[in-house]
Amino acid sequence: MSEGPLLVVRPVPVLRQFWLVGGIHSAGIALFVGFLALVVLKFGADAVTGSSGDTNLPFALVWAATASGVAFLALWAFHYKAFVRDRGATTYTIFADRIEAARDGSARPSLTVPLDRVVDVHSTAGPLLRPVGLATITVVADQPPGRSGPKGRLWVPFPNVPEPDEVCALIRSLIPASRRSA
Known part of the structure; x- marks a missing residue:
């Protein structure tokens, strides 16, 4: 790390x-x-x-x-x-093994998504974001089993991302091949 x-x-x-x-x-x-x-x-x-x-x-x-x-x-x-x-104070940082989101402008991440749990990533752009070239990138990850029950899926949105196709391609390239969904 x-x-x-x-x-x-x-x-x-x-x-x-x-x-x-x-x-x-x-x-x-x-x-x-x-x-x-x-x-x-x-x-x-x-x-x-x-x-x-x-x-x-x-x-x-x-x-x-x-x-x-x-x-x-x-x-x-x-x-x-x-x-x-x-x-405006948020940053999404993509590392080789995780994605970190610091949503309040601090140096410490408020959210970390390990890439070894990610199964899919996609982007959506509605009528407010599409004209300015932005999209919301959603990362779908396996949630480990815990007190709340069996393993499930967790959808993590990253809104208003510029150049969403390039960001999605980078994240997809970092997902282990055995975890990628078709």
């Missing part, structure tokens, strides 16, 4: 992912939070004031809209961190 890396790949953040996926996720969850806040506030205000009907509805609507807005901004900030900032 002391040899140098064969290839260091830095994923490319794509702002379209952040705007589209982050916006849709954030808006959907924020709407749910707002609806939940509306129901809780309306019934809570009715129980406290002893009134019924629509007398507490304006109060509940204002605070539910506020809760929804705050949830949207918090979730959008989280998605910015995940899709832009963290991706």
Whole structure:
């Protein structure tokens, strides 16, 4: 494990992912939070004031809209961190015997995939990644048996990889011939 890396790949953040996926996720969850806040506030205000009907509805609507807005901004900030900032600080390092991913910008890898367990590697590029020449590389590895049960398969995605065909070819060349799937 002391040899140098064969290839260091830095994923490319794509702002379209952040705007589209982050916006849709954030808006959907924020709407749910707002609806939940509306129901809780309306019934809570009715129980406290002893009134019924629509007398507490304006109060509940204002605070539910506020809760929804705050949830949207918090979730959008989280998605910015995940899709832009963290991706920019991530590196995938391919060695002769393993793939390491340092996802938080630190020198220590947060994920290691031993190549002697890898059975397949493939790349997929959706409509957000394909126009900019990126893809998500997925490495399929055998998971050793453990407390959770018998041996299974583990799919490890490496998103936003530039030049995915060359990276896949390198990984395939490092997989032991006896382990390659057809």
